[in-house]
Amino acid sequence: MEARLSVLTPSATVERKGISQTSLLALIIGVIIAVLVLPPAIILVVRSVAITSADATVGGFTLEHFARFIRNPELLHTLSNSLIFAVCSTIIGLLFGGSLAWLVERTNTRFKGLAYVTTIISMGTPYILYVSAWLFLLGRSGPFNDLYRQITGGFRPLFDPYSLGGMILIEGFLWSPLVFLLMSSTFRAANAEMEEAARMSGATVFRTIWTISIKMAKPSILALALFVFIRAIEAFEVPVLVGMPGKVNVLTTEVYQSIKETIPPDLGYASAYSVVLLAVVAVLLHFYGRLSRNAGRYSTVTGKGYRPRQFDLGGYRWIGDFLVLFNFCIVLLLPLLALLWLSLLPYMRAVSFAAIGNFSLHNYAVVLTSDYYRTLAMNTLTVGAVAATLGMILSFFVGWLSARRRPGGQILDQLATVPLVFPGVVMGVAFLMILLNVPLPIYGTIWALIIAYVVRYLPYGLRYTYTGVLQIHKELEEAAGASGATPLQALRRIIAPLLSPAIISGWLFIFLIATKELAVAVLLAGPSSQVVAVGMYDLWVNGQGGELAAFGLIWATIMALVASIFYFVAEKSGRGGLR
Template sequence: MNSSRTKLTWLLIAIVGALTVCPVVMLVLGSFSEGLTAFGHFTVDKYVAAYTDPGFYEVMVNTGIFVLASSLLSTLLAIFLAYLNTRTDIPFKFLFKIISIIPMMIPHLLFAVSWALLLNPSNGLINLGLKEAFGLDSAPLNIYSMWGMILVEGLLDLPIAYLIIAPAMASFDVALEESSRVCGAGTWRTLLRITLPVLRPAILAAFILGVVRSLASFAVPSVIGMPGRVHVLATYLYEMIATGFATDYGKAAAVGMSVLVASVTLIVVYRALTAESEKFVTISSRGFRPSVIELGTARMPLFGLVGLLSLVLIVLPVAVLMYTSLVPYSMVPSAKAFSMMSLKHWSDVLNDPISLLSLKNSLFLAVVGATLGVILSVFVAYVIVKVKTRAAGILESLSYLSFSFPGIVIGVGFMWFFVQTPLYATIWALLLGYIATYLPYGIRPMSSAFIQIHSHLEESSLVCGASPLTTMRRIIVPLLIPGIVSGWILMASMFVRELTLSVVLSRPGTEVLAVQILRFSEDGLWGKLSALGIVMILISTTLVVMATLVGNRFKAVQG
């Protein structure tokens, strides 16, 4: 029993290690190589070339501004929303739950595209409307700029920041605030001197996660940054490997190294902070309900603000895409526009062989990838939870490593690897890359499912006279199924919309949905893009709704 467990542990370490460490090693080796075809001749030329390029510093500055400002925006908004939800009498609190779930439904790429459709300077709907209304000659607003990128990325990272800050705020011990009030400090002073400092670990964690995510973000920089010639590291890398004739994977690897190092470092800091933040929470939570602050006359205006935010985050992107998929060209909604609506873009897309191929590929990757990913996750989670040896600890660290991988950089690493193998330019390359990068999302629901299965549940079945096989069939598997299903759906919905890794690994014949949508965006084919985007949102939403339903049943079982 013990020796088979040890064997299983080491086998999994080998598999997960190959999946997560291999692209990193290949990235390092690649950054010292002369080119994809000349692997093995080592040189530092690529580093010299990459880091002495005069354009590089502008990119670095842009990246810094973009990453810090968008994380700041999402964190501040998250604090504001979390405070309103947990501590005030604002009405319709269910809206906050919706705000925290939607990013799962609307892929980042489409969110960015919908803003471009609204605010681009040539035919953005809001710009067209403003021009008509005020008789302007040129568009007043331009999303293709640094502020546009910051705004959209900030909104995209808002839900994750909210999910970190809101629970910390909800479990905040209100006595800390009350004693400050008794000492003579007002509401504002208490907020600034007591509440926010105590929540500092959670707030910092949310900020750092925002930095990591925006550093890895490719959808916003490519859709909004590139048309405005505002380059950040992700798009800079993308141009190096995907556009023009002189693709340079060596230089891309050299640049990618610094992104990877920054990202891994930040994730280490993040995990330390969340551990500390949980300590804060456990010390202070004593089951008190935080007292509710009455907003008074500010109640309705503040609610209006929250309503506007949820409108902007949820309704607008879908509505804009739907509208654009039906009208022949960009025009302000009017009687004329509605009379010209047709399903032309839809039939174009559904008859476009490449779009259909990408749909087929994405569905294949979602179904097969999620199935394989979940099977691997079941074994990894079993070892992490039930086998408590040092080797199991190594496996846990390995399996969470990919949590910090910026997709496009790790894609470059995989590229270096796959070029050496017959897998290059096949759908299997994408499949392996997806599983490696998104493994933590499969492992997490599985581990919580395993933690739920106390060893006594298994043992009591044996004592009752059931054989190990019957125990497996009647006790263990039924208890695991909710975790397996929700893990599968989570992975599948991520694979359907995967963009950052795919833009590097996808080749003619292995297009996927997100890459195809990006192509449409680069060519300005907004109508087709919107139609295909709605299809993607439909698949994604169906999966997320299923995941929520299964999750609810899971909670019911846990009681």
């Protein structure tokens, strides 16, 4: 025991206070993020007050763009459309997804597995695919209106999806899976003893739900409602696919049209519009931040791994069963069947027995042999993977610096969160203007998309690494320091391995949403950098529903696989939701 080892002689060097390794790291990461994040905001503001000359240089300043924005006779109409659309789709998404989550997590409803399958598959499926499937189902010659006409014998369809009502319905159902996922983790974390105490005090089931369950979940429900509302204000797919053909304009489509459907693109007007949209979202996000800080107030996570006792719905159980099955049909089964139907027919056709005779695998053959589709898929996978990797590398450092309250960490965190205020279209417009003005050959390449995605999804990646670092006991890191490891060594050998579940979840999450992204891509993708969502959009606009459906089904299968990996990794690392 007393055998002496080589005793370390304390180094005689005396350290003066200077720039430390950590500060240097914070500085480097800070510069990178500032270069990525600030230009989009700056260019929008500058362009919104600039007179753009013919050669795309700034030739003076003016408030004309804002004046045109205010003078636009359609402005009030557009605003009210946006508002009604966002409010109503939030309500539908929240009511539907929320009650589903409660039924599945806290009651003895049957077929719970179906709710999860529906949700996981929906995570990987591009919205545009959903929207086109629903448009086919609900369209004038779709099966529902067909059935109605046959029953009534009239010519008038029951409803027209290309309307504000149709937009609301589709957007609402589009959001219900995410609401389901986020609310189910809230209900799962709720302490069942609170409800049991109410029951023991003599309250009925419904009174317990009303006075205890809902009241306790209220902070998180409110925060989630505002979150969905913001997303709906920023929504692009439904307004562009459903609203524009039906002449129902909202704020985002207004921006899109002034860039894409005006020649030459009206950059000043689009910028003015974008700045207004940015301001609105920033205000909403501010309130969201306050709400979600409160959301944890009532959370009484026990962490004992016991499953809360379930409510017995008794005679009303069939209502729960019906809702779960209804969700499964509307959000998964019917769209899939519609796509299958479309993919087997040479041209778009209403559902009838006569059409079955025309079934062929021609569309699949085209999709599987054409270079165009292969390029689409490869581009999308590359863009998604590279953007997710770069985004997570930055998130890793920022998450650590800010979770550990290192000098500069707070500022870095705020900088990296700035992109949250950018709706996809606005981000697209901003990067369009930047790339047209920098002398780098990026415009029209997949790098344009990659850079824009890294910026757009940085805040999401950051949430994963930030909460991940918070969950790693600080002493694990301090022990490395006390053992003689430098901060960077501690990061590499202790934090990185321990954080890997959060990093993998974040990577998969960014990958999944990046491969679905339409709003940014439709503005930035060049002829050689087309991605799946843009390709699908073109196919739909050109009426090539068959190829769209065949390609969509194959793509959705691949992405469902990625989504299920994501789901299980996220579950395992203790994060049920994806906020």
